[in-house]
Amino acid sequence: MAIEVFNAVTESIDGLQVSCRARDFEFTLDEPKNLGGTDTGMNPVEALLASLGACKVIVAKSFARMHNIKLNSIKIELSGELDPDGFMGKNPNAKIGFSKMTSNFYIDADNTQEEIIAFVEFINRTCPVADTIKNTPVMENKIFL
Incomplete structure (x- = not known):
């Protein structure tokens, strides 16, 4: 493709x-x-969290039937830990971006706990936004004056 x-x-x-x-x-x-x-x-880091959650929901909805998951509903609450002193230049030792991101899955499905856990692992492996965060792409900048 x-x-x-x-x-x-x-x-x-x-x-x-x-x-x-x-x-x-x-x-x-x-x-x-x-x-x-x-x-x-929203600020950009909140939008990043929302994009990550939306991507995971879309993956879940797109692949549930293929994985024999009878998905009734899914909600994901996301949080990210960030020290603003890094971005603001107040602490040169502080990480500029998120140091930790957490996704809390709330899934209502007519499946066993083991099936749902395996499906969440699939979601996390398959989500393009999660992959982009974990495996950073080549970053290229072009400047036009």
Whole structure:
């Protein structure tokens, strides 16, 4: 199968607000007031957590039938531990990004506990966002002045 290319455009709006666009969709990211924003949207790390959770839900819904999982509902609560002193340059020893990310799965399925655990392991192995976080891609920057 050919490689698919996905695109997004981000652009400064006002203060720390950022317009995020992909295809015909748009949303705004911002920072909470205590981090210098106006709190008009999720911040980028919250959006990353939401993207990770959404990806896992989509994988679950897409592959449940193939794995004989009778999925009634799925919810994933995500949390990430981040020391803002790393990003703010206040502590050179603090990690800049998340040091830990946790996914709490709430699954209602007509399956055994063992089947559900195996399915969650499959979800975590198959989620493209999780794979991107765990196995960082080549990062390339081009500057246009």
